[in-house]
Amino acid sequence: MTHNASDPLLAGLAGLTVDAPAGLLDRVAARWVRVPGPIGEVSVAFTDQGVAYVHEGDDGFAGAFRERFARPLLPAARPPAGLVPALRTGRAATLTLDLRGLTPFQRDVLLAARDIPRGEVRPYAWIAARIGRPTAVRAVGSALAGNPVPLLIPCHRVIRSDGAPGQYVFGAEAKERLLTAEGVDLDRLRGLAHDRVFYLASDTTGVVCFPTCHNARRITPAHRHGFRTLPQARAAGYRPCRSCRPAAAA
DNA sequence: CGCATGGCCCTTA
DNA sequence: TTAAGGGCCATGC
Numbered sequence: 163m164t165h166n167a168s169d170p171l172l173a174g175l176a177g178l179t180v181d182a183p184a185g186l187l188d189r190v191a192a193r194w195v196r197v198p199g200p201i202g203e204v205s206v207a208f209t210d211q212g213v214a215y216v217h218e219g220d221d222g223f224a225g226a227f228r229e230r231f232a233r234p235l236l237p238a239a240r241p242p243a244g245l246v247p248a249l250r251t252g253r254a255a256t257l258t259l260d261l262r263g264l265t266p267f268q269r270d271v272l273l274a275a276r277d278i279p280r281g282e283v284r285p286y287a288w289i290a291a292r293i294g295r296p297t298a299v300r301a302v303g304s305a306l307a308g309n310p311v312p313l314l315i316p317c318h319r320v321i322r323s324d325g326a327p328g329q330y331v332f333g334a335e336a337k338e339r340l341l342t343a344e345g346v347d348l349d350r351l352r353g354l355a356h357d358r359v360f361y362l363a364s365d366t367t368g369v370v371c372f373p374t375c376h377n378a379r380r381i382t383p384a385h386r387h388g389f390r391t392l393p394q395a396r397a398a399g400y401r402p403c404r405s406c407r408p409a410a411a412a
Numbered sequence: 413c414g415c416a417t418g419g420c421c422c423t424t425a
Numbered sequence: 426t427t428a429a430g431g432g433c434c435a436t437g438c
Binding site: 305 | 419420
């Protein structure tokens with residue numbers, strides 16, 4: 163089961179660095195910092211491979227980390243380059259992530275979620291189709307629930323197909339706050355869903371998008387057409403947007 | 413149209 | 426090994 167790293171071990175490793183090659187300790191232990199995030203402070207752990215863990219606030223951080231990673235945790239002098247801006251923008255472009263210890267399925271899910279742009283959302287079912295597991299929708303939710311690096315991999319941008327925000331590792335309320343701050347109009351999505359509109363098409367471009375796609379936002383009302391399903395939009399002559407990829411399929 | 417209900421698939425205990 | 430349950434989805438009143 164879980165193998166709690168004891169303090170003696172940690173102290174021993176720290177002592178080793180006196181005579182050991184520089185960097186040995188950091189191949190074994192993780193470092194941690196506390197930095198500002200978009201919805202308050204976060205505690206972040208990182209290894210020589212990249213950022214491994216993001217935890218809301220400070221409470222229970224160290225315990226949760228050891229429970230999950232079973233490796234020593236030491237304070238860092240400074241955060242990894244690019245971490246703070248990545249947390250602010252929700253885009254870990256230049257930041258390397260340490261995603262070891264995840265199953266291939268979990269990794270596929272997280273990597274698919276990583277590419278959802280700020281200000282946009284996609285359904286859980288879209289991720290499932292995207293990774294070639296169209297029926298594993300519920301398992302996608304479970305994988306996102308275990309996202310070790312929330313905010314950096316923006317799992318808060320994955321919502322339910324019926325337009326509701328759905329659950330979140332930091333709580334549903336935090337999910338709504340984050341999305342709203344990023345410019346997603348959740349009330350509008352709920353309103354569209356109420357009318358059974360899940361796709362928006364433009365009769366000037368002939369393209370059909372998810373409602374939050376940056377291309378969909380520019381459709382003028384006179385040329386906008388809503389659809390309940392993608393097949394219906396296709397039947398009406400629209401092709402799926404290459405940016406938001408409502409057709410999902412690999 | 414809102415709600416309940418089976419179904420599905422991956423992970424963990 | 427197996428079973429239970431989870432950030433869901435599509436149906437059927």
